[in-house]
Amino acid sequence: MLRYNTLIVLLGVGLLGAAAGPIGALAVLRRRALVGDALAHATLPGLCLAFLIIGERSMPALLLGALASGLLGVTVLALLSRYTRIKEDAAIAIVLSVFFGAGLVLSRWIQNHTTTGSKAGLDSYILGKTAGLLLDDVLLLAGLAVLVLVVLLALYKEFQLLIFDRDFARVQGWPVARLDLLLLGLIAVLVVIGLPAVGVILVASLLILPAVAARMWTDRLHRLLVLSGLIGALTGVVGAALSASLPRAPAGAVIVLVAMAFFVVSAVARRLLWG
Amino acid sequence: MVPPVLEVDDLNTTYQRRVVLDAIDLSVDGPALVAIVGPNGAGKSTFLKSILGLVPCTGSVRVLGQPIDSVRRRIGYVPQRESVDWDFPVSVGDVALMGTYGRLGWFRRPGAAERRVAQECLSRVGLDGLEDRQIGRLSGGQQQRTFLARALAQQADVYFMDEPMAGVDASTQAVIFDLLDELRDAGKTVFVVHHDLRTVASRFDRVVMLNRRLIAAGPMAEVFTTENLQQTYDSQFVTLDEAIACSATTR
Ligand SMILES: Nc1ncnc2c1ncn2[C@@H]1O[C@H](COP(=O)(O)OP(=O)(O)O)[C@@H](O)[C@H]1O
Ligand SMILES: [Mg+2]
Numbered sequence: 315m316l317r318y319n320t321l322i323v324l325l326g327v328g329l330l331g332a333a334a335g336p337i338g339a340l341a342v343l344r345r346r347a348l349v350g351d352a353l354a355h356a357t358l359p360g361l362c363l364a365f366l367i368i369g370e371r372s373m374p375a376l377l378l379g380a381l382a383s384g385l386l387g388v389t390v391l392a393l394l395s396r397y398t399r400i401k402e403d404a405a406i407a408i409v410l411s412v413f414f415g416a417g418l419v420l421s422r423w424i425q426n427h428t429t430t431g432s433k434a435g436l437d438s439y440i441l442g443k444t445a446g447l448l449l450d451d452v453l454l455l456a457g458l459a460v461l462v463l464v465v466l467l468a469l470y471k472e473f474q475l476l477i478f479d480r481d482f483a484r485v486q487g488w489p490v491a492r493l494d495l496l497l498l499g500l501i502a503v504l505v506v507i508g509l510p511a512v513g514v515i516l517v518a519s520l521l522i523l524p525a526v527a528a529r530m531w532t533d534r535l536h537r538l539l540v541l542s543g544l545i546g547a548l549t550g551v552v553g554a555a556l557s558a559s560l561p562r563a564p565a566g567a568v569i570v571l572v573a574m575a576f577f578v579v580s581a582v583a584r585r586l587l588w589g
Numbered sequence: 590m591v592p593p594v595l596e597v598d599d600l601n602t603t604y605q606r607r608v609v610l611d612a613i614d615l616s617v618d619g620p621a622l623v624a625i626v627g628p629n630g631a632g633k634s635t636f637l638k639s640i641l642g643l644v645p646c647t648g649s650v651r652v653l654g655q656p657i658d659s660v661r662r663r664i665g666y667v668p669q670r671e672s673v674d675w676d677f678p679v680s681v682g683d684v685a686l687m688g689t690y691g692r693l694g695w696f697r698r699p700g701a702a703e704r705r706v707a708q709e710c711l712s713r714v715g716l717d718g719l720e721d722r723q724i725g726r727l728s729g730g731q732q733q734r735t736f737l738a739r740a741l742a743q744q745a746d747v748y749f750m751d752e753p754m755a756g757v758d759a760s761t762q763a764v765i766f767d768l769l770d771e772l773r774d775a776g777k778t779v780f781v782v783h784h785d786l787r788t789v790a791s792r793f794d795r796v797v798m799l800n801r802r803l804i805a806a807g808p809m810a811e812v813f814t815t816e817n818l819q820q821t822y823d824s825q826f827v828t829l830d831e832a833i834a835c836s837a838t839t840r
Contacts, residue, residue: 343677343678468696469696470698471690471693471697471698471699472690472695474679474683474687475687475690477677478673478674478677478679478684478687479668479672479673479687481638481641481643481666481668481672482666482668482687482739484641484642484643485641485643485661485664485666486661486690486691486743487658487661487662487691488690488691529678532678533678533680533723534678534679534680534683534723535677535678535679535683538678
């Protein structure tokens with residue numbers, strides 16, 4: 315018999331996955347998968363700083379801090395590729411490791427120098443933890459996931475055109491740079507709201523794996539988005555349920571392994587069905 | 590008085606401090622089929638992109654007498670085929686439908702009317718029955734026709750096409766030439782970057798000869814001369830026939 319609280323967590327993480335799927339699909343098609351990973355790692359210092367400033371565990375504050383430093387990371391990334399001779403892959407590696415390193419130092423410092431630090435469970439943001447999610451927090455995450463889905467639905471045709479043929483979109487007069495930034499913003503929001511459940515290190519794969527699994531089944535964008543949403547939702551629910559019965563394993567790892575399973579099944583099935 | 594379809598004044602385009610287009614001045618009246626010719630790397634694609642505001646450039650460009658941003662709804666574009674990812678999860682019908690997005694504007698989804706337009710445009714380029722096929726599973730000629738159908742769905746007055754006949758078979762080429770004639774007869778002006786010099790004189794009304802700077806532009810009979818061809822192609826050829834024969838083998 316599931317407790318009411320567990321049920322809410324399952325639903326919340328399921329909704330998170332439902333939003334991560336289609337946003338991840340767009341991110342992959344836009345070739346932003348690695349940027350998403352760098353963004354995720356770059357959230358850690360902001361998360362820690364937010365904790366230091368607020369002095370207690372408040373999820374909205376932590377997520378805002380995470381969003382700010384994640385976006386700062388992407389900005390540094392853009393500046394590095396634009397104004398230096400560093401190529402994008404190297405710039406991604408630099409941003410990812412330097413921001414994450416700074417975050418690790420900060421989080422260790424917090425745990426050693428504050429009394430609330432260890433209770434704050436900053437570690438759970440690194441590897442993810444679904445069991446301890448509070449009801450209010452789950453509602454916040456689910457609400458943001460729904461918001462992202464609504465924006466995606468409203469701008470489906472615009473994003474499709476932007477990603478498929480940017481020049482053609484510009485000829486038609488669409489503000490492609492701003493649309494691209496909005497898409498990056500949606501990716502960032504999803505990465506950040508995925509942090510409590512999946513953690514900094516693995517959250518990017520929550521975006522990527524359902525999308526590539528869904529790609530095995532369809533050649534049409536609208537079906538791809540629906541299917542990656544379904545696979546993402548299933549991943550979230552199954553992953554959170556499994557991790558409730560495996561309390562010692564980090565939730566992020568469990569969720570990612572579930573996503574991986576969906577991908578493997580899809581890839582094998584495609585091979586068998588269509589050769 | 591009707592303004593020229595295209596008016597370009599002192600257009601300069603630079604990529605990373607390398608000048609690609611140098612002080613281009615040009616005025617073209619329509620309706621007409623205009624071929625843009627020049628060797629590889631001459632800046633033909635860059636010229637179209639500069640006109641359309643896709644790359645930073647200096648100078649002034651007017652299309653139908655107005656700045657490009659005021660007439661975008663009246664412009665159709667066929668980019669070079671290599672410019673998109675053909676693995677992208679869209680069908681032939683989806684791509685044709687994209688031509689209607691400019692008219693639809695923000696948030697609105699294409700409806701029955703837009704689907705009808707897209708379908709008609711696919712028929713005009715001979716792609717009936719292929720609307721559900723993923724675009725990667727098309728031949729090169731069918732991919733070019735898909736792009737053409739999308740441009741037709743823009744229902745434009747001025748079209749810019751970048752090598753629509755590169756890598757297509759003879760039957761697709763015939764379909765495209767017939768389509769170009771139809772467009773001109775309907776009062777439209779079409780700028781076509783074209784590499785096959787054999788068909789330039791017979792199928793186009795005007796020619797723009799480009800090699801980083803403008804070599805010559807005007808009515809075919811006046812401008813398409815051996816001397817201009819030699820200048821455009823850096824004197825690789827001695828006679829017009831030789832240049833034309835060579836253009837047939839280099840692609
Ligand atoms: N995005 C770009 N960045 C830098 N150089 C470019 C870019 N696009 C084209 N070029 C260079 O500009 C020149 C003109 O290119 P292009 O307009 O594509 O020529 P064409 O279409 O006539 O073959 C070429 O030398 C090409 O290498
Ligand atoms: Mg070109």
